[in-house]
Amino acid sequence: MTQRDMDQKLQMRRAFWLMGASTRLEVKLGSLIPREDRRADRQEWTDLDVLAIHYAPVSGVTQLVADCKTSRTRVAERIFWLRGVMDLTGARQGFLVRDFPLPAAARQLAFRLGVSALDREDREALLRDLREDDPVVLGLLNGPAVSRWGSLLSATPAELDRLHRYRTTGYWLAPRHRNLTALPAAVTAARDMLDSSQPWSLPLVVDLAWLYLFALVIALDDIGRIRLADPRIGLSQVVVGDERERREKDAIAAQLRSLFEAMPKRQQVPAVDVVPPYYEDLSDLVIRLWRRRSLAIDALRTLELATVAAANSVAVPSFVVTDFVEHSLGVKLASDVVRFIIRTCRLDRSLQGRFDDLTFEAGRNPFDSATADDSTMTSSEPKQGQIDLFSVEGRQEAGGR
Amino acid sequence: MPVLVPSAIALRAHDIHQGLHEVDRNSPLIATELEATQLVGMAGAVAAWIKGHDVIHDAQALKVVAAAQLDVDAFAFERVIGLLEERDFVGNVRRTGHRIDSFYETVPEDFESMYGQLGAAWHDQGPTEIEGALLGVVDRLSHGPQRLEDLDIAPAARQDVVAIGTESQAIQLLTIRNSQIAYSPFFSYENPKSIETALAQIDVDRLAKAFSGVRQFQGTPLSVSPDGQLLNDLVAAGVMAGPSLQRPDQSRELFAVAPYGFGPDVLTIKRPLLEKALAVLAAVRMGQHFGGITSLNSPVALLNALLQPGRTVAWHSSTKRQYGVLQQLGIVRFVSAGSRSGIQLVDFDDNKLAVGMAIDLLNEGEVTSTKGNSTGVERALLAPGHYRTQIQGIRPAKQRTLIPVDELSSLVEAVMGWGTA
Numbered sequence: 098m099t100q101r102d103m104d105q106k107l108q109m110r111r112a113f114w115l116m117g118a119s120t121r122l123e124v125k126l127g128s129l130i131p132r133e134d135r136r137a138d139r140q141e142w143t144d145l146d147v148l149a150i151h152y153a154p155v156s157g158v159t160q161l162v163a164d165c166k167t168s169r170t171r172v173a174e175r176i177f178w179l180r181g182v183m184d185l186t187g188a189r190q191g192f193l194v195r196d197f198p199l200p201a202a203a204r205q206l207a208f209r210l211g212v213s214a215l216d217r218e219d220r221e222a223l224l225r226d227l228r229e230d231d232p233v234v235l236g237l238l239n240g241p242a243v244s245r246w247g248s249l250l251s252a253t254p255a256e257l258d259r260l261h262r263y264r265t266t267g268y269w270l271a272p273r274h275r276n277l278t279a280l281p282a283a284v285t286a287a288r289d290m291l292d293s294s295q296p297w298s299l300p301l302v303v304d305l306a307w308l309y310l311f312a313l314v315i316a317l318d319d320i321g322r323i324r325l326a327d328p329r330i331g332l333s334q335v336v337v338g339d340e341r342e343r344r345e346k347d348a349i350a351a352q353l354r355s356l357f358e359a360m361p362k363r364q365q366v367p368a369v370d371v372v373p374p375y376y377e378d379l380s381d382l383v384i385r386l387w388r389r390r391s392l393a394i395d396a397l398r399t400l401e402l403a404t405v406a407a408a409n410s411v412a413v414p415s416f417v418v419t420d421f422v423e424h425s426l427g428v429k430l431a432s433d434v435v436r437f438i439i440r441t442c443r444l445d446r447s448l449q450g451r452f453d454d455l456t457f458e459a460g461r462n463p464f465d466s467a468t469a470d471d472s473t474m475t476s477s478e479p480k481q482g483q484i485d486l487f488s489v490e491g492r493q494e495a496g497g498r
Numbered sequence: 499m500p501v502l503v504p505s506a507i508a509l510r511a512h513d514i515h516q517g518l519h520e521v522d523r524n525s526p527l528i529a530t531e532l533e534a535t536q537l538v539g540m541a542g543a544v545a546a547w548i549k550g551h552d553v554i555h556d557a558q559a560l561k562v563v564a565a566a567q568l569d570v571d572a573f574a575f576e577r578v579i580g581l582l583e584e585r586d587f588v589g590n591v592r593r594t595g596h597r598i599d600s601f602y603e604t605v606p607e608d609f610e611s612m613y614g615q616l617g618a619a620w621h622d623q624g625p626t627e628i629e630g631a632l633l634g635v636v637d638r639l640s641h642g643p644q645r646l647e648d649l650d651i652a653p654a655a656r657q658d659v660v661a662i663g664t665e666s667q668a669i670q671l672l673t674i675r676n677s678q679i680a681y682s683p684f685f686s687y688e689n690p691k692s693i694e695t696a697l698a699q700i701d702v703d704r705l706a707k708a709f710s711g712v713r714q715f716q717g718t719p720l721s722v723s724p725d726g727q728l729l730n731d732l733v734a735a736g737v738m739a740g741p742s743l744q745r746p747d748q749s750r751e752l753f754a755v756a757p758y759g760f761g762p763d764v765l766t767i768k769r770p771l772l773e774k775a776l777a778v779l780a781a782v783r784m785g786q787h788f789g790g791i792t793s794l795n796s797p798v799a800l801l802n803a804l805l806q807p808g809r810t811v812a813w814h815s816s817t818k819r820q821y822g823v824l825q826q827l828g829i830v831r832f833v834s835a836g837s838r839s840g841i842q843l844v845d846f847d848d849n850k851l852a853v854g855m856a857i858d859l860l861n862e863g864e865v866t867s868t869k870g871n872s873t874g875v876e877r878a879l880l881a882p883g884h885y886r887t888q889i890q891g892i893r894p895a896k897q898r899t900l901i902p903v904d905e906l907s908s909l910v911e912a913v914m915g916w917g918t919a
Binding site: 380 | 550553555586589590592604606607608611846847
């Protein structure tokens with residue numbers, strides 16, 4: 098990959114960000130293969146340059162993919178390839194991104210296959226329309242900041258390689274619902290090596306939180322299909338499976354319990370259940386997310402910014418100005434996901450405080466200090482200049498500034 | 499010490515805390531012997547209030563509400579939040595010095611888990627023997643009356659336990675055939691069917707009729723009911739729930755409620771939901787009966803409208819910024835357009851469930867489908883003043899009680915299976 102390829106990817110990342118999505122670069126797609134001596138147990142099919150994700154309750158999870166290359170050759174093949182990747186990942190839109198003017202025939206093919214073709218001129222027009230001068234985009238989603246993030250995460254000790262393999266490949270190979278339990282397992286296994294005093298620790302944990310939240314929003318889609326009125330039932334099916342699978346797992350659990358009872362007594366016999374020990378916490382997290390699911394994308398975007406911000410030792414700025422109070426709930430949801438991972442995997446709790454410090458400005462009400470001295474809920478009339486933050490118009494007023 | 503599960507400990511601590519309303523908490527006995535229980539009780543009250551809010555932007559405003567509505571002393575507020583922080587019920591607590599500015603709410607969704615963890619916190623506080631015995635007795639009596647002498651309390655602690663229990667209204671005493679009987683108002687609250695069954699066994703027609711009347715009209719305001727005195731006496735005796743609201747003339751109106759039809763969990767571990775429901779019920783009854791010339795015709799229609807997503811109801815032109823009871827309880831928020839203001843449900847699950855339960859109670863005795871005039875209820879909902887839970891209604895009702903002891907004795911005897919009828 099050349100630097101110019103990376104520039105294209107970052108441009109598309111900024112474009113997707115400005116369109117309201119959250120993005121991830123260089124996602125590997127592949128599958129596990131039978132394990133043999135001295136050979137990897139997984140093989141890559143291909144990798145995606147840019148994956149963008151959006152979530153809205155009305156449409157569910159929407160994915161977009163972009164193929165960014167500077168080479169002039171094999172454009173038609175890449176368009177066919179991109180169509181295949183879109184089908185494989187369920188992406189609703191695909192973007193073929195090139196630096197040179199695209200041949201008319203290639204544009205025709207892209208159109209026929211539902212691919213958006215963007216040469217340099219198209220890309221510049223897109224970014225111009227989207228206001229690439231957004232301070233968030235300029236401050237955090239730029240080349241040096243993202244490079245610093247990449248360098249930090251590649252400087253982790255070798256003992257964390259397994260966790261990194263999970264982040265970069267295992268996560269994407271697993272059936273999606275499995276990541277709700279696979280990610281905590283992967284992090285817990287690496288817990289002792291996750292030294293919270295290291296500069297890579299917080300960016301890594303926040304990146305893992307991003308992955309977990311992505312798994313959660315996919316689960317939200319499934320939960321809505323299974324049992325809209327009771328997300329707990331939906332979550333149970335997502336984690337355990339349908340009634341047939343539950344019975345199978347119940348039977349296995351019963352056999353395991355019998356086996357443990359028959360074994361010579363040990364100090365600690367593991368509890369055997371069809372759900373993991375942190376299921377109650379997971380259920381709490383899903384209910385919170387379900388209740389505020391229109392803000393899940395805000396939470397995902399907060400985590401995306403926060404992992405880069407943590408690597409660059411800067412605070413996450415606010416990126417929504419239309420409804421500040423609602424947005425602060427999105428920031429808080431991001432904090433909930435980080436808290437869940439820290440609690441479940443028993444990581445150093447100071448990471449939570451550092452994350453909340455990092456996102457404090459993003460979720461803070463700028464009028465707190467102005468109203469703190471004299472605002473009470475019992476006063477019958479607001480004092481001059483005081484904003485009633487418990488009323489809708491107060492929220493809008495605060496958010497609009 | 500009682501052998502109570504942690505959730506029962508915290509639930510009873512919450513009950514005792516509510517019952518200590520209007521009691522001098524600095525009296526030597528309560529201040530020294532009830533510290534852990536009071537702290538956990540206050541934590542339970544705050545946890546139930548903030549549950550579902552996600553972000554508390556202005557903790558100082560919450561402090562004022564907690565003092566006014568939840569009986570959480572302003573000086574205890576920081577300690578209560580500190581306990582909730584230790585239990586991971588709140589996070590990202592922002593402080594300026596000791597003063598708490600804002601925090602995230604992370605209270606467990608499940609009430610059993612919420613009270614369970616608070617019960618563990620109670621143990622961590624190093625409770626005294628007296629408060630352990632008190633919680634055990636209150637919990638025991640919530641399952642049925644018992645002779646005072648039979649209560650499992652160490653002799654040295656007996657006097658103090660009974661004193662605090664009666665002071666907090668959590669233990670009621672009655673003399674029947676020269677024997678002192680202890681019972682709990684939570685028994686009738688948590689076991690309304692038992693009271694109904696007992697009423698069927700005793701020959702006190704007017705009591706049975708009064709109960710039946712309340713079932714037909716849940717939230718009966720005592721001051722306008724022909725059975726008002728009797729209902730007052732039943733509330734005073736702790737055999738009927740009587741949440742109350744302050745009226746515009748500053749007097750306190752009690753509303754008689756018999757919360758039939760709910761599962762045992764709603765009547766015990768999920769009681770914060772029921773308390774919210776009773777607050778909503780009391781508020782709409784206030785609007786219905788004390789709304790002046792534009793009294794509310796259909797509380798049910800108004801509450802059904804309130805449940806619709808984003809729907810603003812109860813428009814009013816002059817109380818745009820006035821804070822009301824339901825707003826202070828975190829159930830509604832204000833919306834304004836021009837000079838008019840209205841209310842919207844703060845739409846998280848507990849609030850929706852509570853309003854649904856209030857509708858169920860209203861529907862139990864009424865068939866209401868007409869669209870009501872909302873002006874009356876708007877005044878009630880927006881009225882400043884304090885809401886008091888059912889246990890807090892006992893003390894004011896007692897000040898007006900006239901009930902003959904023998905009638906109440908008959909009821910308690912029937913509940914205990916000692917009836918002579």
